[in-house]
Amino acid sequence: xxxxxxxxxxxxxxxxxxxxxxxxxxxxxxxxxxxxxxxxxxxxxxxxxxxxxxxxxxxxxxxxxxxxxxxxxxxxxxxxxxxxxxxxxxxxxxxxxxxxxxxxxxxxxxxxxxxxxxxxxxxxxxxxxxxxxxxxxxxxxxxxxxxxxxxxxxxxxxxxxxxxxxxxxxxxxxxxxxxxxxxxxxxxxxxxxxxxxxxxxxxxxxxxxxxxxxxxxxxx
Amino acid sequence: xxxxxxxxxxxxxxxxxxxxxxxxxxxxxxxxxxxxxxxxxxxxxxxxxxxxxxxxxxxxxxxxxxxxxxxxxxxxxxxxxxxxxxxxxxxxxxxxxxxxxxxxxxxxxxxxxxxxxxxxxxxxxxxxxxxxxxxxxxxxxxxxxxxxxxxxxxxxxxxxxxxxxxxxxxxxxxxxxxxxxxxxxxxxxxxxxxxxxxxxxxxxxxxxxxxxxxxxxxxxxxxxxxxxxxxxxxxxxxxxxxxxxxxxxxxxxxxxxxxxxxxxxxxxxxxxxxxxxxxxxxxxxxxxxxxxxx
Numbered sequence: 001x002x003x004x005x006x007x008x009x010x011x012x013x014x015x016x017x018x019x020x021x022x023x024x025x026x027x028x029x030x031x032x033x034x035x036x037x038x039x040x041x042x043x044x045x046x047x048x049x050x051x052x053x054x055x056x057x058x059x060x061x062x063x064x065x066x067x068x069x070x071x072x073x074x075x076x077x078x079x080x081x082x083x084x085x086x087x088x089x090x091x092x093x094x095x096x097x098x099x100x101x102x103x104x105x106x107x108x109x110x111x112x113x114x115x116x117x118x119x120x121x122x123x124x125x126x127x128x129x130x131x132x133x134x135x136x137x138x139x140x141x142x143x144x145x146x147x148x149x150x151x152x153x154x155x156x157x158x159x160x161x162x163x164x165x166x167x168x169x170x171x172x173x174x175x176x177x178x179x180x181x182x183x184x185x186x187x188x189x190x191x192x193x194x195x196x197x198x199x200x201x202x203x204x205x206x207x208x209x210x211x212x213x214x215x216x217x218x219x220x
Numbered sequence: 221x222x223x224x225x226x227x228x229x230x231x232x233x234x235x236x237x238x239x240x241x242x243x244x245x246x247x248x249x250x251x252x253x254x255x256x257x258x259x260x261x262x263x264x265x266x267x268x269x270x271x272x273x274x275x276x277x278x279x280x281x282x283x284x285x286x287x288x289x290x291x292x293x294x295x296x297x298x299x300x301x302x303x304x305x306x307x308x309x310x311x312x313x314x315x316x317x318x319x320x321x322x323x324x325x326x327x328x329x330x331x332x333x334x335x336x337x338x339x340x341x342x343x344x345x346x347x348x349x350x351x352x353x354x355x356x357x358x359x360x361x362x363x364x365x366x367x368x369x370x371x372x373x374x375x376x377x378x379x380x381x382x383x384x385x386x387x388x389x390x391x392x393x394x395x396x397x398x399x400x401x402x403x404x405x406x407x408x409x410x411x412x413x414x415x416x417x418x419x420x421x422x423x424x425x426x427x428x429x430x431x432x433x434x435x436x437x438x439x440x441x442x443x444x445x446x447x448x449x450x451x452x453x454x455x456x457x458x459x460x461x462x463x464x465x466x467x468x469x470x471x472x473x474x475x476x477x478x479x480x481x482x483x484x485x486x487x488x489x490x491x492x493x494x495x496x497x498x499x500x501x502x503x504x505x506x507x508x509x510x511x512x513x514x
Contacts, residue, residue, distance in 0.1 A: 074428075077428075082429060088429065090423055092233075104226050105432045
């Protein structure tokens with residue numbers, strides 16, 4: 001599903017990623033871990049073409065994303081659910097509208113949008129807050145909404161950048177449960193986190209990054 | 221279709237959110253459109269005045285005193301063949317004298333010094349509006365002068381050429397002014413849309429990351445440009461209508477005859493102002509979003 005081949009990425013001549021070779025199979029749930037600055041976010045950004053590799057190739061669903069034309073990028077992103085580290089919720093829209101936006105971009109009928117958004121808010125347990133504005137929600141709730149937006153369009157790939165950031169353990173557990181459910185339904189999930197507790201004992205593949213290089217891979 | 225209605229809604233929301241910038245842009249564009257349309261209205265009124273005046277415009281063909289009634293009839297027949305001539309009135313020597321006496325009023329004793337009627341008989345010709353071009357008239361006068369028995373031909377040469385020059389001059393100024401204002405309006409919309417785009421940069425970045433297409437992101441800005449143009453046009457139309465009604469009512473109170481020389485744009489052309497505003501504004505918006513990288 002996702003294939004990194006000899007990928008390197010530089011920012012101002014400083015190496016962010018070096019010689020990355022990584023393969024994520026369809027339907028797999030993989031954790032990318034490592035200390036801050038290890039290159040976790042850059043690795044995710046290469047998958048959804050927010051960055052282009054300076055060397056090597058990143059292939060997602062058979063497409064070399066580094067070679068995509070500008071007009072082809074939206075299609076890649078529409079098939080990729082992304083949970084951003086900073087949530088990226090629109091403060092001038094209710095959380096319902098924030099989640100609905102992902103479906104509107106897909107051109108889905110308003111009636112279906114309503115049904116699906118209601119359903120996903122039921123899944124994350126925030127149905128009672130769906131007409132609030134993001135800034136009126138707690139950090140954990142905002143994170144939940146960001147996840148809801150990423151999964152509502154049923155993407156083939158889900159990328160989550162530090163999805164449990166500063167959340168309390170209970171909320172983190174709910175979020176992880178959500179990711180597992182999505183993964184069971186066939187979505188390939190890549191989670192970047194520096195919280196070892198998050199993947200410990202999950203039996204999933206963990207890729208360790210350090211200073212932009214893959215240090216090791218193991219099963220948690 | 222549903223997506224389009226959502227994008228219209230988004231444009232309306234954004235328009236309201238940035239209402240002060242948009243209001244300022246609408247006003248600026250309205251001023252430009254007002255100048256263009258006021259100028260167009262003046263040109264229209266000058267044209268109407270010319271038309272009205274041309275109804276009374278004529279050539280006076282003076283005849284030789286020695287002509288017989290039959291010879292005069294031949295000249296009249298010849299003139300009747302000219303399709304540019306709408307009306308031919310024969311003024312006999314006696315009638316000419318009578319009219320002169322009437323117009324001189326108390327001064328008419330000055331004519332008593334003449335033993336014979338010094339005035340020639342004449343034909344007064346009324347011409348079609350299209351034939352009132354100075355060079356055409358000159359040509360026609362030359363042709364009539366060639367007719368045997370015609371002593372002279374006179375017409376308001378200076379007036380005609382002055383009014384025509386005024387009308388032509390105003391049209392040229394109108395085109396130049398219109399072009400300058402067109403560019404200015406395009407630039408104002410261009411700048412506003414660019415500012416609005418940058419003010420929403422973060423939101424747009426999120427939309428891009430969610431996979432929004434170029435159209436999905438850009439269309440609300442084009443719609444905003446349309447809103448701005450339409451609103452400006454409507455504003456100018458109502459201002460112009462009110463000002464016209466007010467001004468003409470005041471002037472006609474003083475000089476009632478002016479009413480025959482004033483006119484407003486025909487109602488079927490009213491939509492042209494909002495549509496024109498929208499079109500110019502849309503061009504500015506297209507330039508603005510075209511220069512912004514996706």
